[in-house]
Amino acid sequence: MDSLGALNAFVQAAETRSFTLAGRQLGVSSSAVGKAIARLEARLGVRLFHRSTRTITLTPEGTLFLERCRRIFCEVEAAELELAQTQGAPRGRLRVSMPIVGMLMMPTLSAFMRAYPDIELDLDFTDRVVDVIEEGFDGVVRAGEVSDSRLMSRVLGTFRLMLVASPDYLRRKGTPRKPEDLLAHACLHHRFATNGKLEPWPLRKGRGELALPSAAVANTIEPLIYMAEQGLGITCLPDFAIRRQLAQGTLVEVLDGHTHHRGTFRMLWPSSRYLSPKLRVFVDFMAKHLFAT
Incomplete structure (x- = not known):
């Protein structure tokens, strides 16, 4: 479990590019995060981060290790979700990026919230191109074609x-x-x-x-x-x-x-990520109701 905690500290630091922010998310001090990663580097025999007074960046070895760690945590999450799925309705926080025009989708989103009150929607409205994986989104809704091989997608509907x-x-x-x-x-x-x-x-x-x-x-x-x-x-x-x-x-x-x-709205999510019950019901609900006539 100590090793898993060190891996989690590494992933949080890699995604936030900050020991301080990683510590806040984990509820520990930045020095505790730094020490955990230093012990991890010593055990692995490689440097995972380039450190400066202002920022930290991944080394090539750190980049490779990050992808492997993400798969590990996806498997842990999948195991937990499979067990949780037997206990009742989908639940938990669902972080989704929506286009600014997504404000006009609020009737559908409100209906989803009423249908699944145990799911906490964390919606980020922006038209910038977000990095679903690097920024930690469960999924994004976007118009247009998909060119990122790291992502899975499902068509939600078409518009003109x-x-x-x-x-x-x-x-x-x-x-x-x-x-x-x-x-x-x-x-x-x-x-x-x-x-x-x-x-x-x-x-x-x-x-x-x-x-x-x-x-x-x-x-x-x-x-x-x-x-x-x-x-x-x-x-x-x-x-x-x-x-x-x-x-x-x-x-x-x-x-x-x-x-x-003719345009197309799609739901995108990381291909390496287990499609959790909360994300699955969100995708199904949006595909069924967003463009219903």
Whole structure:
């Protein structure tokens, strides 16, 4: 058990890049973490960390050892979870990274919390590309393709971007019949928070790219929904984010025949990690309910 504790101290220090932070997570002092790792290095006969006055970084040997330690703890976790699964409903803390647009998924997330009250959701909303393994997430929800061979994935559903406006705006300004008509309209744009670029509207290619006018720009979706409902212009939004507005008629689609888009949301998790009961029910629930019509 002392060896397992030393391995845990090493993993925590490697993931936080800090003896101090590792100590806080383990409830011990930074010096205790440092001594445990020093004893581990002495027993293994290799240096696991490069140390400086400000940071610690893994040596090549430390990097190899970290992956092996993670597998060990995954097996321990799997054994514990298999036993816990026989004791009742899934439980425990579930750390998930969601895109900022994930705020619009809150009805589904709230329904999950009601269905599984013993699971504590720890949600991190960001559009930056997180490292699922290095940052210790159980899973992430993201749009787009998967290129990381370390990750497993499951499709949660598909969506499409559509151009919408309020009926009041279209009565006042007219309904565009072709993409070029947008040049005479107030356009409400979404800016990617990660790179500062405007999200392109999915207009079918014809006479080249249109330099669409800009009445407003926002780096989250909710302000665009509000401004469009208030009759301030035309905007481009994912269909799942505006189901209620479309059903109630506060927003209507425009230029349907001139747009094309299909996106996919996926749940990703480390391929080396046992799919715990809490993660399994979360993935199943999201896949079943997130894009249910």
